[in-house]
Amino acid sequence: MYLGILLSAHNHAQVFQNVDDLQSFENISFSSSPEDLPGDLQLDLIISYGLKYYKYSHSSLDEVFEFKTSDINLGFNNEKLEYMDFYFPDLNNLDFDELRNKLEVRFGSATIVDAIEKGVTNSVQWKGQRVTIDLYKYGEDVIDTNDQNKTVLAFTLLN
Incomplete structure (x- = not known):
């Protein structure tokens, strides 16, 4: 009986994606060049050492995890994508927790960090x-x- 419970528990255990195995998010791949991406890229900021930040828009990203996005920024280092951020307008604390929970289902427990x-x-x-x-937030x-x-x-994407 105990073996059946253990096997059943093992079959229902949550398997999380290792953060380091993440190659892309919402069909945007790390190490892509600006030319590789569909949609609209508008150069927003150039920083020394080959860093360029773009505002990005694509109809498939109007929502992420069922929450409306207001801005998407992509950062490229020497023409390779290293950074992406998604802005969500006016999420209340319950929405923040729901978004966090959706990420925890995929990647495991988050760590609370200082602001x-x-x-x-x-x-x-x-x-x-x-x-x-x-x-x-x-x-x-x-x-x-x-x-x-x-x-x-x-x-x-860390160096």
Whole structure:
């Protein structure tokens, strides 16, 4: 009887995707070049050492995990995608928790981390050796008023 319970529990155990195995998200692949991506890319910022940030839009990304996106930013280092973030407008705390839960179903438990900047009211992370996923929520008191009350889901390919 105990063997049956153990086998049953094993068959129902959740298998999480290792964060470091993540090659793409929502059909956007790490190491893609800007030319590889469908949709509209608008150069937003150039930083020294080959870093370029683009605003990105594509109809398939109007929603992520069933939440409406307001902005998508992609960061390229020497023409290879290393960073992507998805902005969600006005998610309340319950929506933030639901988004976090959807990510935890896929990647396992998140770690609560200190706020990355002033105005961040909630911040969690999935950290691997190769990839980091951050989910954080801005409140009212932010450095950039464009970020006020937005939630950000960021994927970073580490060097």
